[in-house]
Amino acid sequence: MPESTALTGDCANCFGLCCVALPFTASADFAVTKEAGKPCRNLQADFRCGIHTRLRQQGFAGCTVYDCFGAGQRVSQVTFGGADWRQAPGTAGQMFAVFPVVRQLHELLWYLAEALTLAPAAELRPELRELLAATEALAAGTDAAALLALDLPAHRGRVNTLLLRAGELVRATVPGKKRDRRGADLIGAKLAGASLRGADLRGAYLIAADLTRADLRTADLIGADLRDTRLHGADLTGAFFLTQPQLNAAKGDAATKLPAGLTRPSHW
CATH class of the missing domain: 2.160.20.80 (E3 ubiquitin-protein ligase SopA)
Incomplete structure (x- = not known):
């Protein structure tokens, strides 16, 4: 897997976006139902989770299997320049809408970085690097409106095609x-x-x-x-x-x- 810590969630530099922007429904994974854009009842003033060490015991197992791939700190500190949604409530709606977009871009970055480490797929590295750079440029954008207007399915399709080729090359090394x-x-x-x-x-x-x-x-x-x-x-x-x-x-x-x-x- 890729080693870049930029593709791992850093809650200390995030405004609790996964705890606010995303919805969840009462189930085996979540103890309660929460609407998108509404802060989780466990979110504290410092944007930390009040039951982080007891999530599974308190019925929030779904939170323990989630990772934003570093999108949270990117949106918080780069896209919105470190101005949190409590201090600037007028940005809240746009910030919460941008977060899932950047999260998807970061997930693609993770897969592309992983593909670059796969020796059997070495012949694809120039294409992988090019697409990784293009994806990074999109994720690094500070224009929230442009991010929301991005044709994400089309970009994901380009990435998926290349990842599929990489996977086929790796699997071809297994006999039989x-x-x-x-x-x-x-x-x-x-x-x-x-x-x-x-x-x-x-x-x-x-x-x-x-x-x-x-x-x-x-x-x-x-x-x-x-x-x-x-x-x-x-x-x-x-x-x-x-x-x-x-x-x-x-x-x-x-x-x-x-x-x-x-x-x-x-x-x-």
């Missing part, structure tokens, strides 16, 4: 036939011990699936839904396009083998 489960509905699937080495699991729905002791080495996991996926003892060595939020949403243990650069979630 690889499973293609791209976008597959594998909710609750019984895949304990399954051989998924080099598999294409892009966008697969693996919610509550049992992947205990599964071989996921060099698998493409971009966009895979790993909520409550059982990864106990699974081997994810070399799995790529796997983000920390995806891992945080899953279940595992000390025997789960992780790709370099990812952290074992504290709740495992």
